[in-house]
Amino acid sequence: MKIITRFSKILALTLYLIFALIPLYWIIITSLKGPKEIYTFPIKYLPTSISLESYKHLFKFTNFAIYFRNSLIVSLSASFGALLITMFGGYAVSRYNFRFKKYMLLALFFTQMVPTFMVMVPLYTIFSKVGMVNKLTTLAILYTNMMIPFSAIMAKGFFDRIPISLEEAALIDGCSRLQALFKIVIPLTLPGLSAIFSFSFVNTWNELFLAVMFMNSDVKMTIPVALNSFISKAGIGWDLMSAGLVIALLPTMVVFAFAQRYIVAGLTRGAVKG
Amino acid sequence: MKNKNSKIFWIMIIPTFIPVILLTYIPILKGFIIAFQNYNLFNLSNVHFIGFKNFRAVFSDTNFNFLRILLNTFLWVAISLFFQFVLGFGLALLLKKPFKGRGIYSGLVFYPWALSGFAIGLVWSWMFNGQFGMINDILKRVGLIHQNIGFLSDPKYALISVMITNIWYGIPFFAIMLLAALQSVPIELYEAAEIDGAGYLRKLFNITIPYIKPTIINTTLLRAIWIMNFPEIIYAMTSGGPANSTNILATQMINKIYNFYDYGQGSAIGLVIMAILLTYAIIYLKVTSLKELEL
Amino acid sequence: MKKLVIVLVSIFLLVSVVSFSAKVTLNFIEVLTSPGRTALLKKIISDFEALHPNIRINLISPPYEQADQKATLMLNTNQPLDIVEVRDYTVKQFVNNKKLLNLESYLASWPGSKTLLPIAWQAARTVNNTAYMVPQEFYIKALFYRTDVLKKLGVNYVPKTMTELFELCKEITDPSKNQYGFSFRGKAWEFKFSDLISTSFLDDIDINNIYKKTDGKPYFNDPRAIQGLKLYIRFFKETAPKDAINWGFNEQVNAFVSGTAPFLIQDPDTVGLVDKMLGRDKYMVAPIPVGPSGKAYLDYGFAGLSIPSYSKHKKEAWEFIKYISSPSVNAYFCKNYGPLPVHSVTYKTNPYFSTGVYTAWAYMMEHPEKYVFAKYLLSSPKWPGWPQIHQADMQSLLLGKVSIEKVVNKWAKYWQ
Numbered sequence: 001m002k003i004i005t006r007f008s009k010i011l012a013l014t015l016y017l018i019f020a021l022i023p024l025y026w027i028i029i030t031s032l033k034g035p036k037e038i039y040t041f042p043i044k045y046l047p048t049s050i051s052l053e054s055y056k057h058l059f060k061f062t063n064f065a066i067y068f069r070n071s072l073i074v075s076l077s078a079s080f081g082a083l084l085i086t087m088f089g090g091y092a093v094s095r096y097n098f099r100f101k102k103y104m105l106l107a108l109f110f111t112q113m114v115p116t117f118m119v120m121v122p123l124y125t126i127f128s129k130v131g132m133v134n135k136l137t138t139l140a141i142l143y144t145n146m147m148i149p150f151s152a153i154m155a156k157g158f159f160d161r162i163p164i165s166l167e168e169a170a171l172i173d174g175c176s177r178l179q180a181l182f183k184i185v186i187p188l189t190l191p192g193l194s195a196i197f198s199f200s201f202v203n204t205w206n207e208l209f210l211a212v213m214f215m216n217s218d219v220k221m222t223i224p225v226a227l228n229s230f231i232s233k234a235g236i237g238w239d240l241m242s243a244g245l246v247i248a249l250l251p252t253m254v255v256f257a258f259a260q261r262y263i264v265a266g267l268t269r270g271a272v273k274g
Numbered sequence: 275m276k277n278k279n280s281k282i283f284w285i286m287i288i289p290t291f292i293p294v295i296l297l298t299y300i301p302i303l304k305g306f307i308i309a310f311q312n313y314n315l316f317n318l319s320n321v322h323f324i325g326f327k328n329f330r331a332v333f334s335d336t337n338f339n340f341l342r343i344l345l346n347t348f349l350w351v352a353i354s355l356f357f358q359f360v361l362g363f364g365l366a367l368l369l370k371k372p373f374k375g376r377g378i379y380s381g382l383v384f385y386p387w388a389l390s391g392f393a394i395g396l397v398w399s400w401m402f403n404g405q406f407g408m409i410n411d412i413l414k415r416v417g418l419i420h421q422n423i424g425f426l427s428d429p430k431y432a433l434i435s436v437m438i439t440n441i442w443y444g445i446p447f448f449a450i451m452l453l454a455a456l457q458s459v460p461i462e463l464y465e466a467a468e469i470d471g472a473g474y475l476r477k478l479f480n481i482t483i484p485y486i487k488p489t490i491i492n493t494t495l496l497r498a499i500w501i502m503n504f505p506e507i508i509y510a511m512t513s514g515g516p517a518n519s520t521n522i523l524a525t526q527m528i529n530k531i532y533n534f535y536d537y538g539q540g541s542a543i544g545l546v547i548m549a550i551l552l553t554y555a556i557i558y559l560k561v562t563s564l565k566e567l568e569l
Numbered sequence: 570m571k572k573l574v575i576v577l578v579s580i581f582l583l584v585s586v587v588s589f590s591a592k593v594t595l596n597f598i599e600v601l602t603s604p605g606r607t608a609l610l611k612k613i614i615s616d617f618e619a620l621h622p623n624i625r626i627n628l629i630s631p632p633y634e635q636a637d638q639k640a641t642l643m644l645n646t647n648q649p650l651d652i653v654e655v656r657d658y659t660v661k662q663f664v665n666n667k668k669l670l671n672l673e674s675y676l677a678s679w680p681g682s683k684t685l686l687p688i689a690w691q692a693a694r695t696v697n698n699t700a701y702m703v704p705q706e707f708y709i710k711a712l713f714y715r716t717d718v719l720k721k722l723g724v725n726y727v728p729k730t731m732t733e734l735f736e737l738c739k740e741i742t743d744p745s746k747n748q749y750g751f752s753f754r755g756k757a758w759e760f761k762f763s764d765l766i767s768t769s770f771l772d773d774i775d776i777n778n779i780y781k782k783t784d785g786k787p788y789f790n791d792p793r794a795i796q797g798l799k800l801y802i803r804f805f806k807e808t809a810p811k812d813a814i815n816w817g818f819n820e821q822v823n824a825f826v827s828g829t830a831p832f833l834i835q836d837p838d839t840v841g842l843v844d845k846m847l848g849r850d851k852y853m854v855a856p857i858p859v860g861p862s863g864k865a866y867l868d869y870g871f872a873g874l875s876i877p878s879y880s881k882h883k884k885e886a887w888e889f890i891k892y893i894s895s896p897s898v899n900a901y902f903c904k905n906y907g908p909l910p911v912h913s914v915t916y917k918t919n920p921y922f923s924t925g926v927y928t929a930w931a932y933m934m935e936h937p938e939k940y941v942f943a944k945y946l947l948s949s950p951k952w953p954g955w956p957q958i959h960q961a962d963m964q965s966l967l968l969g970k971v972s973i974e975k976v977v978n979k980w981a982k983y984w985q
Contacts, residue, residue: 020383041827043411089290096283111298113551118544122301128646145293206390216629228632232603234842235819252388317665337958404812427815517964534954
């Protein structure tokens with residue numbers, strides 16, 4: 001009986017793995033095939049020779065290193081920004097009772113239902129009037145705003161699970177409210193907060209439409225825009241596209257590896273309500 | 275806790291709401307107005323209010339059957355969500371107990387989460403290609419099929435194919451969120467149940483699921499909203515075709531804005547999306563008797 | 570007094586020197602973006618900057634799929650732009666919103682305008698019969714064929730009529746060997762292909778509006794046109810794989826390059842792409858086969874450059890447009906990117922555009938009795954969205970979900 005359970009568990013894990021990996025495998029071998037071999041038919045599942053030509057082209061003919069840096073700047077500042085802002089906001093909503101609390105939460109929640117395309121033109125008009133187009137700062141602001149509602153809702157949820165009694169004890173000991181927040185509540189919710197951070201990072205790292213509309217110069221492009229520009233009237237340049245996708249995946253994997261320690265290794269051990 | 279330090283409270287809460295009001299609510303208001311205007315980029319000198327005409331035009335569009343689009347949207351959301359959740363939950367359960375190499379394994383199954391929607395659409399549409407795609411090629415080599423299947427060109431398969439792609443993309447989200455929640459279930463509860471002689475399924479339904487119910491409700495609710503507002507995959511794979519068979523509200527909205535330059539009708543579709551989602555959220559929260567969101 | 574005059578004069582001189590030597594930065598947005606084309610434009614820009622040290626050009630290259638939207642948004646919010654690439658599809662819209670400068674007086678004073686092709690003048694004056702742009706490139710369709718594949722199949726002639734092309738494609742089609750005939754277009758601007766075949770069955774198309782006959786009635790439900798549309802459907806059903814209903818440009822070219830379909834109807838900018846993927850020894854280009862009417866109605870796609878009406882550097886912007894539109898730079902641009910150049914002199918003096926694969930286009934332009942250029946009604950308010958309407962209808966038609974009669978009557982009504 002135990003062997004069967006074990007076997008079916010391994011089988012299930014293998015199936016999940018294969019399903020998840022097929023597209024990744026396809027992207028990676030395409031990026032290693034070199035521009036000439038990509039479209040050969042019948043399909044080759046193992047490249048006859050490994051060629052790094054696509055990667056060389058990517059860095060030689062486009063400013064990919066600059067796009068990478070831009071994306072990193074924008075995504076990191078937006079994710080940290082949203083986290084910092086909603087740490088306080090989420091805490092306040094969680095800990096204080098006030099009249100409009102329910103509506104405030106609903107107002108945050110409602111933003112998730114708004115299609116990006118509906119707000120794009122009004123947003124562009126606002127920012128262009130004050131001359132804030134084509135600035136990485138603008139993109140960072142927009143992305144921070146994009147991630148605030150979800151982060152705030154999540155953060156509130158995490159803070160709700162920390163028993164108030166812990167802080168009250170600290171307050172009695174003479175801690176200020178802020179001290180209590182930083183010394184007691186935040187360490188306990190670190191796993192949750194890092195989950196919020198990595199979620200924001202992934203979302204902003206991949207954002208395309210706002211970046212296309214708001215950034216003009218080549219040196220201000222982000223990675224999704226660069227990847228999208230490999231699609232032209234003459235179709236998709238899969239050599240550059242596949243190499244770019246592989247590179248674009250790296251930072252999100254790093255962020256994920258960092259966040260995973262907290263998420264998988266056990267969320268909020270100890271004094272947690274659940 | 276009482277409102278003793280209301281000053282601190284406001285200082286803490288204002289930074290969260292100022293950007294949301296300025297950069298989300300004010301633009302929505304503008305979008306709301308546009309939905310009732312004749313607002314076509316083709317001729318901006320002729321912008322004026324036209325009442326509900328945009329909505330009527332969208333509902334009775336003879337070129338893009340609205341009922342078909344609604345049905346597609348429903349299937350797209352419901353089926354994608356169901357399988358994303360079930361498969362994601364399954365994966366979370368499999369990963370709950372530590373095993374050797376779990377960290378690397380979860381990295382390898384979770385990575386789809388880190389890709390962008392449009393990139394996923396492009397990669398899968400190449401794989402699904404009816405002539406040069408690897409899926410047809412593999413199925414043929416294994417001998418399962420003899421004639422290529424038009425995964426994206428045959429209306430019978432097109433919607434299923436884009437949903438498979440979406441499911442593939444969404445599994446990690448549920449797996450990660452539910453795994454995090456599963457870690458918080460106190461071991462003592464299981465120990466007590468085991469003493470009572472409960473089996474695996476009974477523990478699952480009597481302890482695990484009730485315990486993580488808030489997470490389940492909130493993730494499924496949010497995910498449903500996101501899937502409905504997620505046109506990238508379909509747009510990259512079929513752009514709503516063939517013959518309208520994969521067109522959903524979100525792609526039709528892009529279609530109106532990008533191709534018809536009609537921001538009026540596009541915003542009208544946007545309002546329809548928001549109205550449907552709001553109704554859904556209210557009903558969902560009532561039925562699941564969850565008063566407040568918490569994740 | 571004398572001192573004052575000297576001071577004033579020297580101040581005046583200083584100011585004029587400063588303002589003369591002050592660098593002007595022009596913002597230039599392209600819309601037909603591709604990595605190779607952007608690099609080419611950058612090369613031309615740096616050559617221009619070397620000749621004009623006081624002008625700097627900042628090239629904005631949004632991704633192709635979002636470029637028209639972005640250009641529209643920037644123009645409508647009066648973003649600092651001085652040169653804008655305008656396409657056949659967008660020119661009317663920009664003029665409607667009063668965003669483009671009338672270039673008639675500029676063109677009149679420019680010697681280069683003397684050698685512009687007649688269709689270049691037509692393209693420039695698409696809206697209100699006023700020149701709002703200087704065309705840079707033309708896209709006219711021709712028949713690409715795989716010499717190597719056809720030789721292997723024992724075919725030793727190139728079809729001259731649509732019916733011949735169909736018969737030949739049908740003959741070589743053998744699905745069991747994955748061999749098909751025609752690189753079919755089922756989505757994304759497929760009307761350019763179906764219209765080409767349908768209209769070749771008529772000889773009385775209105776050249777100012779390809780969707781109407783000279784009698785003013787829509788062409789779609791003319792019995793001859795229905796025969797043409799039926800042929801297009803037969804191309805799909807009998808000479809192309811089922812998947813072709815979902816084929817856009819990319820898939821078409823893939824089918825051609827892989828040899829799956831040795832016949833492809835495409836624009837000249839495909840030459841560069843096919844050269845890179847296949848090599849020029851494996852294919853050739855022939856004139857478009859004519860229909861039973863003995864004619865073929867060709868549409869010409871184009872793109873050009875304009876100056877936004879609100880630009881602060883119109884003079885400098887025109888300097889650049891003059892430079893890039895000159896016969897030699899235009900020929901250089903087209904040779905490296907693929908489309909047809911806009912000056913008649915280029916075809917006479919530059920052998921590249923009158924030999925090899927380009928012979929086909931030269932032939933078509935020299936035989937107006939067979940090849941008639943006809944225009945789409947790009948300035949009609951019914952134009953935006955028409956490609957999507959046509960695509961949905963065409964796909965239903967190819968799937969057999971609606972009858973031909975119903976569809977052609979619907980289209981006729983739409984364009985009445």
